[in-house]
Amino acid sequence: MKPMADFDTLLYLQTIANHIQDAVYVINKQGDELFFNNKIERFEPSQRQHMLDELRSVFLTGKPSFDKYTKYITVDRREVHMLSTIIPIEKHGEIVAVCSINKNITEMTNLLNKIYKLQEQLHNYCQSSANLQNGTTYTFDCLIGRSPLMSAVINKAKKAACSPAPILLTGETGTGKEIFAQSIHNYGPANSQPFVALNCAAIPETLLESMIFGTTKGAFTGAENKPGLLEQAGRGTLFLDEINSMSLVLQAKMLRILEEKKFRRLGSNQEEPMNCRIISSSNVDCHNLLAENKMREDFFYRVAVVNLHIPPLRERQQDILLLARYFISKFNKAYGKQITRLSTDLEETLQNYSWPGNVRELCHVLENAVNFFDDNEATLTAAYLPDYFHKQSLIPMHTVEAATAQNQTLPQTLEGIERQLIIRALAASKGNITKAALALGIHRQNLQVRLKKLGITKNVQFVVK
Template sequence: MADFDALLYLQTIANHIQDAVYVINKQGDELFYNNKIERFEPSQRQHLLDELRGVFRTGNPSFDKYTKYITVDRREVHMLSTIIPIEKQGEVVAVCSINKNITEMTNLLNKIYKLQEQLHNYCHYSDNLQNGTTYTFACLIGESPQMSTAIDKAKKAAFNLAPILLTGETGTGKEIFAQSIHNYGPAKSQPFVALNCAAIPETLLESMIFGTTKGAFTGAENKSGLLEQAGKGTLFLDEINSMSLVLQAKMLRVLEEKKFRRLGSNREELMNCRIISSTNVDCRDLLVKNKMREDFFYRVAVVNLNIPPLRERQQDILLLAKYFINKFSKIYSKQLTKLSTDLEETFLNYSWPGNVRELCHVLENAVSFSENETTLTAAYLPDYFHKHSPIPSHTVELANIQNQTLPQALEKFEGQLIINALTASKGNITKAALSLGIHRQNLQVRLRKLGITKNVHFVAQE
C-alpha cells in the first residue's frame, strides 16, 4: 500500500511540472511517464525510445541534447533533453529522459535577434547614431557641486578602460552618463551597445550576451552576442542588479580573463570591449542580502560613480525646468518662455522621487496642455502635484542639522516628512504615499531604508 501511495504522489507531482518525463526498463517497457509526454508524436516518441535503449548499451548520460522536428501539421518543435541511466548494484536497470519544450523560448530569441539586426542597420545608416549613441557630456545639465563632481569624475574615468559601475536612483540619467563616457574617451568611434538586464528573461540573457552557435540549446543559427557586437567599443549593462548569481559568476570570468565562449562552442573569443554597468540599488545592500557576488562587485565596479538624485542638487531644478520648457515649447508650438513664481516654489518644495525623468514628464504634460501664454503656471501640473503637501517650515530645526552633511540633513528631513504623512494618514501607507506625491512601493522602500517602521507606532482613531 505504501508503494502504491508513493507512486500516486509521484505521478501527481510529475503531471504538474512543465517537462516531459519518460522512464523505461531494459526490455523497453514503460515504467513511468507524465502527461507532458503527449507532446511527442508517435514517430518522435519512437526516436526517443531508441535513444533510451542506447543508454543501456553505453551507460553514458547525455545532458541538454537539442532536437528539432517537424510535426504532421508542419509546426517546428524545439526540444532539450537530458537522459540519465538509473543504476542498481552497478547495473543499469532503467533509463530516464527529461524533455523541455523550448519552442516558445527559441521563437522569442529569434525575434529579439531580428530586432537587434534592424536596430544595427538603422544605427549604421543614421548620421547622428553612427556608434549607437545619442548623448555626450554637453547633454548633462547642471551647475550644482554634486553634478559638477560627478561629471568631472566621469570624464577622468573615460580614459581609464577599467570597468565602471554607475549607481543612481531611477531617472537620474545613468545611460546618458554611460554614453557620454563612451563618446569622451578614445573608443568614441567604436560601437556602443546597451542592454537592460531587467527587461530580458533570465533564460535569454546569457544567450544575448555571449551569443550562440549552430546546434546550441536554443536551436538558433550562429549568432554573435553583445560582447562581440560591441567590438572595441562599450557594452552597457543597465540594471545589472537583476543579473542572477549564476550569470554573475560567468561574467566574473569574462572580466578576469578577457575571454568568453558562445553558448555551445568550445572556442574562446577575446573580449575587446569595455564594460559599463549601472544599478538603481545600493550594491552594499545586495551584498548583505547575497543577491550579488562580492568578487563580481569588485570586478564590475573597479570605478564606482554615484549619480546624485535631483533632490540633492536643488539649484539644478529650475535650470532643468527652463531647458525642458524651451524644448517642449518648440515641439508643441507654444510661446512659453518662463515659469511662474508659484510654479518655481512648487518645484523647489517637491522631493522628485522620479528625478530628472519625472521633471521632464511633468513639464511635457504641462506644456502640451498650456494655452497661448508666455508663462507656465502651476495650474497645468498633474493632479497629484495639487495633493502634495507643502514642506512644513518647522519639520527640521536648523540647530539640529547645522553640523551635518547635506545628504545627512536631507535624509533626516525626508524621514520627518514621511513620519508626518504617516501620522496624518493614521499609518495608511497608500494614503501617505498619495499625500507625498510618490508611489506606494517607493514609500515602502524609503521606510525600510530609513528604518521608520521600527521606530514609529500609529494608533488608529475609532
C-alpha cells in the same frame, strides 16, 4: 518524518511533474511505462516510439546521454526541436528503470531569432537617428546641472573616461545613468568605436548569455554563427544597464571575462579577445545586494573598479528649475507652444517636490503640462501639473510655526525636518543604516552622507517621541 504511502508519493510526484515544462517519461526493463507527465502528450506516436527505443537501448549500454538534440516534423508540418537527457536508474547496482527528460526548445529558438532581428533593427535605427556615428546621442554637454554634487560627478566621469577600467554607475531610476555612459564613451579615446547597450532586466535569463557572448552554429537548435555584443562593441564600449538583474551564474562567467579579457561564443571552444570597455549600471545599492548574496563580491569589485554615483534630483535642488526651463524649451518646439515663463507657484511646487522618479519624472510631468497648456497664455502655472501634485501632504503647521518663532531660514527649517526624520528612522531600525535608508526611500550611501553632514551618530540611543 513518517514516510508517505506509495500512492501518496505517486500522487504528489504526478502533481509536481504536471506543472513543469519538460516532458518526463520513465520505463522499466520490460518497456512498461512506470511514470510520465502530461507534457508527453505533445509527442506523436511515431516520436514516442522513437523515444521508447532510445530508452531501451540504455538498458544495454548503461550510459546516460545529456542534451541530445532531436528535430522532427509533426503531421501538421510543424517543426519541433527537442533537447533530451536520458538517465539510467539503478538499484543494488542493476539498472531497473530509465528516465527521459525532454525540453521543447522550439519557442526559445524562435524567441532568440526574434531578439536578434529586433537587435539588428535597433542598431540600424540608432545609426540613422543618433547625432553621432557610433550609435550614441549624448555627450557631457547634454548633462544639465550646476549644483556642486552634479559638477563633482561630471568631473570624476571625465577623468574615468580616459581610463580603460570598468565603470559602475549607480543611482536611482531616472537619474540619467545611460546619458553618463554615452558621455563617458564619447569623451574617451575610443569615441570613434561603437557604443552598444543592453538592458539586462529586459532580456530573459536563458537568452542573456547568448546575446552577450554570441553563438556558434549547432550550439542549440536554430543557433547560427552570430557575434555577441562583446564582439559588436569592438574596441568601443559595452554598456550593461541594470546589471543588478544578472544571475550569480552569469556574474561568474562575466568575472572570468573581465579578469582574462577573453570569451567564448556559446558552443565554441575557441577563445576570442575582449577588446571593449565594460560600463555597467545598477539602480539598486550594490552593498545591499552583496549583503543579501544577490551579487558576487569578486564580481562587484571587478566591475566597479571605478564607481560613480549619480545623485538623485532631490539632492541637487538648484538644478530643478534649470532642467525645467530646458524641457519647456524642448517641448515648445515639439508641440508648437509659446511658453515664455514659469509662474512663481509652479517654480515653488517643482522645487519642493521630492521627485522619486528623478529627472525622468520631471521630464514626463512637464511634457504632460505642455500638452494641456492653453495656447492663449504665455505663463505655465502649477494648475497644469498632474493631479497628484496637488495632493502632496504639507509639512505640519506646528513645525513651520516653531521654525518661524525661532526666525529660522528655509535651509535651517528643512535641515531640522531632515534630522527628525533620520533620527526616527534610525530609532525604528535600532541603528541599522540599511533598514533606515530603506524606510526613508534613499540609498544607504546617501544616508551615510547625511549622517556625517548632520553630525548624527548611528550608535547613539535614539528615543522616538
